[in-house]
Amino acid sequence: xxxxxxxxxxxxxxxxxxxxxxxxxxxxxxxxxxxxxxxxxxxxxxxxxxxxxxxxxxxxxxxxxxxxxxxxxxxxxxxxxxxxxxxxxxxxxxxxxxxxxxxxxxxxxxxxxxxxxxxxxxxxxxxxxxxxxxxxxxxxxxxxxxxxxxxxxxxxxxxxxxxxxxxxxxxxxxxxxxxxxxxxxxxxxxxxxxxxxxxxxxxxxxxxxxxxxxxxxxxxxxxxxxxxxxxxxxxxxxxxxxxxxxxxxxxxxxxxxxxxxxxxxx
Amino acid sequence: xxxxxxxxxxxxxxxxxxxxxxxxxxxxxxxxxxxxxxxxxxxxxxxxxxxxxxxxxxxxxxxxxxxxxxxxxxxxxxxxxxxxxxxxxxx
Numbered sequence: 001x002x003x004x005x006x007x008x009x010x011x012x013x014x015x016x017x018x019x020x021x022x023x024x025x026x027x028x029x030x031x032x033x034x035x036x037x038x039x040x041x042x043x044x045x046x047x048x049x050x051x052x053x054x055x056x057x058x059x060x061x062x063x064x065x066x067x068x069x070x071x072x073x074x075x076x077x078x079x080x081x082x083x084x085x086x087x088x089x090x091x092x093x094x095x096x097x098x099x100x101x102x103x104x105x106x107x108x109x110x111x112x113x114x115x116x117x118x119x120x121x122x123x124x125x126x127x128x129x130x131x132x133x134x135x136x137x138x139x140x141x142x143x144x145x146x147x148x149x150x151x152x153x154x155x156x157x158x159x160x161x162x163x164x165x166x167x168x169x170x171x172x173x174x175x176x177x178x179x180x181x182x183x184x185x186x187x188x189x190x191x192x193x194x195x196x197x198x199x200x201x202x203x204x205x206x207x208x209x210x211x212x213x214x215x216x217x218x219x220x221x222x223x224x225x226x227x228x229x230x231x232x233x234x235x236x237x238x239x240x241x242x243x244x245x246x247x248x249x250x251x252x253x254x255x256x257x258x259x260x261x262x263x264x265x266x
Numbered sequence: 267x268x269x270x271x272x273x274x275x276x277x278x279x280x281x282x283x284x285x286x287x288x289x290x291x292x293x294x295x296x297x298x299x300x301x302x303x304x305x306x307x308x309x310x311x312x313x314x315x316x317x318x319x320x321x322x323x324x325x326x327x328x329x330x331x332x333x334x335x336x337x338x339x340x341x342x343x344x345x346x347x348x349x350x351x352x353x354x355x356x357x
Binding site: 005006008009012013016118122125128129131132133135136155156158159160161162166169170173 | 269270272273286290312325326327328329330331332333334335336337
């Protein structure tokens with residue numbers, strides 16, 4: 001059969017038969033196959049551990065970014081209280097970027113969790129096949145002549161080989177996904193190291209490249225909204241600087257007229 | 267015939283070659299057209315057909331499959347690489 005399914009079948013079968021061709025003597029085939037199967041099972045375990053490690057790394061990064069959000073929000077508040085609206089705007093812009101990154105991390109963590117589940121499931125299936133193969137191998141050794149055994153071994157080894165190819169595919173896809181995420185995580189770490197998410201008040205009002213990039217990246221309207229809300233809060237004798245109200249808790253922000261951010265443009 | 271859904275299970279199906287071929291052709295057409303939406307809907311249809319008409323093989327069954335379907339969450343790009351030879355299956 002041609003098409004998607006046919007192509008996939010052909011490729012898997014070629015790999016399985018390549019695996020079987022390596023040993024011609026029946027006893028050797030049995031031992032070789034079994035040894036390969038157990039090795040593959042170890043690889044799957046290692047693959048699962050790698051996915052878990054990658055996931056933990058992303059979760060740690062999430063924690064760091066969450067702290068940055070709190071810090072930037074505090075700084076925006078302080079800046080506004082001190083009448084430095086430009087600075088407040090910058091802090092909010094950065095907060096916006098960090099929050100976008102957080103959302104993307106959430107998605108990635110969920111994706112890795114999905115990969116982990118699939119690999120655990122694959123490992124369990126492969127284990128069941130290997131166990132069946134081990135039993136069958138003893139039966140074949142005991143009951144069949146060399147010639148007959150060859151056929152039976154081929155059949156049994158094909159079944160396990162196919163499962164191994166399938167697990168291999170699941171592993172490959174998991175590795176590809178984690179590699180992509182690692183690259184992205186490294187990029188974020190570099191941004192952090194470059195001070196992109198760092199103490200905004202230390203930066204003063206001077207604009208650098210990063211600032212300009214940030215402005216392009218962050219959604220201006222979202223920042224305008226944030227600033228208007230913050231103004232309403234700070235102006236209405238809101239909590240002391242540094243204290244973050246619970247999300248959506250400020251009715252003042254909702255009732256306040258949408259202040260056109262004219263002051264912020266100059 | 268025995269059909270494996272990659273990353274999932276193996277199913278035993280009887281007398282469905284024609285139907286599977288037809289569903290497969292629809293998937294191929296969508297891949298060739300580069301139509302992501304049509305690809306997913308036609309491939310879901312093929313998978314649903316196999317799951318609905320097949321009986322899952324026991325876990326310790328060592329039979330090989332006659333047909334192997336790519337993973338259900340395959341992307342159009344991955345499906346396209348299937349055809350160009352840079353296939354999904356690692357060496």
